[in-house]
Amino acid sequence: MRLNTIITTLSGTVYDLEKLGITTREFNPSSPSPRHETDQINGLHGLVDCGTTYDARTIKCSFYLKAADVPDYYLMRDEVFKLFDSRQPFYITESYNPGKRWLVKTNAEYSIDQQWIYGMFDIDLVAFSPFAESIGTTLDSFTFDSNLWQFSQGLTDETPTYAHRTTSFRIFNAGDVPINPRQFPLGITFRGASNNLTISNKTTGSVWQYNGTTSSGDTIRLDGVRSTKNSNSIFGSTNRKLISINTGWNDFQIEGTSGSFEISFDFRFYYL
Numbered sequence: 001m002r003l004n005t006i007i008t009t010l011s012g013t014v015y016d017l018e019k020l021g022i023t024t025r026e027f028n029p030s031s032p033s034p035r036h037e038t039d040q041i042n043g044l045h046g047l048v049d050c051g052t053t054y055d056a057r058t059i060k061c062s063f064y065l066k067a068a069d070v071p072d073y074y075l076m077r078d079e080v081f082k083l084f085d086s087r088q089p090f091y092i093t094e095s096y097n098p099g100k101r102w103l104v105k106t107n108a109e110y111s112i113d114q115q116w117i118y119g120m121f122d123i124d125l126v127a128f129s130p131f132a133e134s135i136g137t138t139l140d141s142f143t144f145d146s147n148l149w150q151f152s153q154g155l156t157d158e159t160p161t162y163a164h165r166t167t168s169f170r171i172f173n174a175g176d177v178p179i180n181p182r183q184f185p186l187g188i189t190f191r192g193a194s195n196n197l198t199i200s201n202k203t204t205g206s207v208w209q210y211n212g213t214t215s216s217g218d219t220i221r222l223d224g225v226r227s228t229k230n231s232n233s234i235f236g237s238t239n240r241k242l243i244s245i246n247t248g249w250n251d252f253q254i255e256g257t258s259g260s261f262e263i264s265f266d267f268r269f270y271y272l
Contacts, residue, residue, distance in 0.1 A: 007090055023064050090103075131176070137267060163265075189222075196212075199243060210238050
């Protein structure tokens with residue numbers, strides 16, 4: 001299998017560059033770029049480590065295109081300009097890591113070196129998030145036949161489950177990064193009857209509580225920092241906290257349920 005690049009727009013349109021006559025020669029993400037926060041205390045040597053975050057990542061790509069003839073070359077050249085149009089970000093995936101994608105924009109201008117019906121060009125892309133994300137989400141099928149997952153994505157021999165009907169269960173985060181709903185999309189959906197519903201992640205110590213009731217036909221949705229009941233905001237009736245999910249296994253506890261219910265977790269995995 002040759003190296004290939006897939007572009008996916010925010011609207012879901014997919015472009016396979018190999019099928020368009022564009023061959024990928026290089027797809028090279030930079031390493032994470034650490035940004036250290038420090039403090040200085042008089043009388044003490046060195047600096048105090050106050051934590052580290054990562055800056056944006058760059059991805060250096062190299063391509064060549066082959067046209068059918070010279071007039072076709074100019075059509076393909078203009079098609080390249082449209083493919084890498086960066087007025088909106090787009091997802092990019094390399095064929096050797098088919099289960100991961102980067103949200104990117106073109107970082108600078110570039111030119112295409114024409115040699116008869118061939119064109120050589122290098123593009124620097126920038127991913128404002130320093131992490132690649134899984135193409136699949138936790139509510140997709142965890143089979144390789146789904147074409148959403150790959151080896152080295154942190155998945156274990158035990159197939160994780162993200163929809164539960166018991167008050168105690170585990171949720172697995174296969175990525176390298178904890179899920180903080182202030183930064184990463186996280187959807188938690190509860191359907192069923194409850195009174196003072198409480199959702200606790202014992203691993204992270206995060207607790208969300210609703211000071212109200214639901215009936216068997218009601219749906220509570222935690223979507224990022226928003227909390228709704230049947231699509232109406234209930235944020236003011238909660239403890240105004242958020243559920244976070246650590247890397248690896250997380251132990252959850254549900255309290256306040258009445259009768260049968262289902263709770264599901266929908267998120268992606270993020271990788272260095």
